[in-house]
Amino acid sequence: MGIAVIIRRTSVNNLQSDSCQIEAIVTIDAKGQIVLPKDLREKANLKPNDKIAVVACEKEGQVCCIMMVKAERFRGALSETLGPLLKGVIEEEK
Numbered sequence: 001m002g003i004a005v006i007i008r009r010t011s012v013n014n015l016q017s018d019s020c021q022i023e024a025i026v027t028i029d030a031k032g033q034i035v036l037p038k039d040l041r042e043k044a045n046l047k048p049n050d051k052i053a054v055v056a057c058e059k060e061g062q063v064c065c066i067m068m069v070k071a072e073r074f075r076g077a078l079s080e081t082l083g084p085l086l087k088g089v090i091e092e093e094k
Contacts, residue, residue: 020084044070 023043026034036046046052051071056063 046070 023040024037028034053069053071053074055067055069057065
C-alpha cells in the first residue's frame with residue numbers, strides 16, 4: 001500500500017519575481033519510491049542519472065517539508081529560492 005502526499009497548492013514569490021509552487025501530488029509506493037510526472041521532468045530538464053539533492057526541513061524535531069533540487073543548482077537554489085519558501089512555510093505553521 002502506498003502513502004499519498006497531500007498538500008495544498010501554494011506559491012511563494014521572492015524579490016527577483018521567481019516563484020516556487022507545488023507542481024504535482026505524488027504517491028510513495030510500497031518500496032518507498034516516487035515517480036515525478038513526465039511534464040515536470042521535462043520542465044525541470046531532468047534526465048536519467050541526474051543527481052537530485054533531497055532537502056528535509058525540521059520544525060520542533062519533526063520533518064515538516066521535503067524538497068528536491070537538481071544537485072548542480074543546489075548551492076544557489078538554497079539561498080535564492082528555498083530560503084523564502086521555507087520562511088513562508090514555517091510562518092504559516094505558527
